[in-house]
Amino acid sequence: MLVDEAMHAALAAVGLPGAVLSAPIGGVVSPIHRAIENHCCFATGEGSDPVFVKRRHDDMAVFITPGHVAEASGKAGELGIAPRLLHADLASGILVFEALGAEWAWGHIDVLRRPAILENLLLAKRAFNKAAPLSETRSVFDLVADYRQLADAPDVILPVPVLTVAAAAVQIAAAITAAGIDTVPCHADGASSNVMVGPGNAVRLVDFEWARQTDPAHDLGTVLAELLPFDGEALLAIEIATGRPDAQMLARARLYGAVDDLMWALWGFISAARSPRKHVEFFKYAEWRLLRARTVVEGPHFETWLKKV
Numbered sequence: 001m002l003v004d005e006a007m008h009a010a011l012a013a014v015g016l017p018g019a020v021l022s023a024p025i026g027g028v029v030s031p032i033h034r035a036i037e038n039h040c041c042f043a044t045g046e047g048s049d050p051v052f053v054k055r056r057h058d059d060m061a062v063f064i065t066p067g068h069v070a071e072a073s074g075k076a077g078e079l080g081i082a083p084r085l086l087h088a089d090l091a092s093g094i095l096v097f098e099a100l101g102a103e104w105a106w107g108h109i110d111v112l113r114r115p116a117i118l119e120n121l122l123l124a125k126r127a128f129n130k131a132a133p134l135s136e137t138r139s140v141f142d143l144v145a146d147y148r149q150l151a152d153a154p155d156v157i158l159p160v161p162v163l164t165v166a167a168a169a170v171q172i173a174a175a176i177t178a179a180g181i182d183t184v185p186c187h188a189d190g191a192s193s194n195v196m197v198g199p200g201n202a203v204r205l206v207d208f209e210w211a212r213q214t215d216p217a218h219d220l221g222t223v224l225a226e227l228l229p230f231d232g233e234a235l236l237a238i239e240i241a242t243g244r245p246d247a248q249m250l251a252r253a254r255l256y257g258a259v260d261d262l263m264w265a266l267w268g269f270i271s272a273a274r275s276p277r278k279h280v281e282f283f284k285y286a287e288w289r290l291l292r293a294r295t296v297v298e299g300p301h302f303e304t305w306l307k308k309v
Contacts, residue, residue: 006092010053013087014096016045021053029268030281031288034106034193037064037209042099049099051086056093059275062150063267064209066090068136072211073097075131075185081124082205083196100196100204107195107203112227116201121223122241124205129184129216136212137183140259141173147266156273158266159287161294165262168297172255175306176215179252183213190222190260217249221256225292251301251308258296265290 011019025040038054056064067090076082077097087096112118138146148166151158187194187205194207220241228234234253235245242249268286275282296302 006089006094007053007055010087010089010092010094010096011043011045011051014051016043016048016051019043019045019048019051027277027280029285031285032193033191033264033285036280037207038093043096052083052097052099054095054097057275057277059271059277061093062270064093065136066093066095068134068211069209070095072134072136072185072187072208075134076128076187076205076208076211079127079131081127081203082208100198104196104198104204107192107197109192109227111197112192112195114201117197117203118227118237119240120201120203121195122220122237124203125187125219125223126216126241128187128205128211129219131185134185134211134213137214138212139181139214140188140218140256140263141169143263144169144259144266147263147270150270151266156270157283158269159290161290162262162265162269165258165265165290165293165297168302169259169262171306172259172309175309176252176255179309181215184216186212186214186216186219188212188214188219188222188260190224190226190257192226215252215256217252218256218260220249221253222260224250224253225257225261248308251305254296254301255305255309258293261289261293261296265293 022042025035027035029036037060038056040054042050043053044050056066070085070088070090073082074085077084083097083100085095085097112121187208189207189210196204196206224234224237228237231250235250238249239245265286268282268289272282272286
């Protein structure tokens with residue numbers, strides 16, 4: 001991580017002047033998505049608890065607004081469902097958090113599927129839904145439109161199926177908008193690595209870069225797409241989240257999951273073309289998310305789900 005005056009100032013603000021930084025956490029984007037948007041490391045000072053520091057990569061500036069991240073992270077920390085935000089330098093994109101102990105680990109899909117952990121994950125998401133409204137109000141449909149504009153240039157390679165899924169996303173947006181949308185604060189990120197699992201099946205949500213005021217079915221859809229590909233188990237998760245195994249919610253969540261996958265695919269294709277970090281497999285990750293979206297919009301239930309939302 002680049003250590004400059006801004007970094008020293010951020011660490012001094014939390015009582016760690018002259019802190020020692022760990023080696024950066026290695027970013028991985030295929031097959032999982034972890035530590036890609038930010039430089040991430042731990043900082044320790046003599047006689048003080050360590051903190052977790054992250055700093056937005058310059059190539060992510062077009063996607064991430066530090067003020068929105070700090071706002072959502074702060075509210076989640078206050079609710080006890082995420083590490084507490086200790087300091088934010090919005091100009092430099094530096095955020096400092098309390099560090100979870102060594103007994104906490106990144107979420108893995110097989111772990112997050114365990115009933116007790118899945119229930120705690122869904123409860124944490126639901127708790128965040130009750131926070132005060134967030135400033136970021138763009139829906140996933142808005143983000144897809146924005147990213148399509150960013151991708152509309154000769155340097156960005158978009159596979160032909162992007163057009164098919166994007167056309168389906170327009171249908172999904174029309175169906176859900178016609179049915180009505182109520183928005184609440186949402187984590188809006190289903191990546192398994194953005195859940196920390198600790199003692200007693202406890203969970204903490206991390207990485208609120210894409211948190212926004214949106215339909216809670218979108219939040220649920222990202223979890224289902226990541227963890228629960230079969231509808232029977234997905235309905236059980238919906239029952240945990242909402243109190244009943246609602247087929248209408250399943251339809252809406254599955255469709256949202258596909259549009260979210262399209263959004264991340266566009267993010268990956270854009271980043272593959274424009275990020276200087278050529279060692280990161282952005283294109284491969286984008287193809288994976290596009291394929292997952294296609295399983296929904298080209299699947300046998302798509303038209304039925306459109307009618308159920």
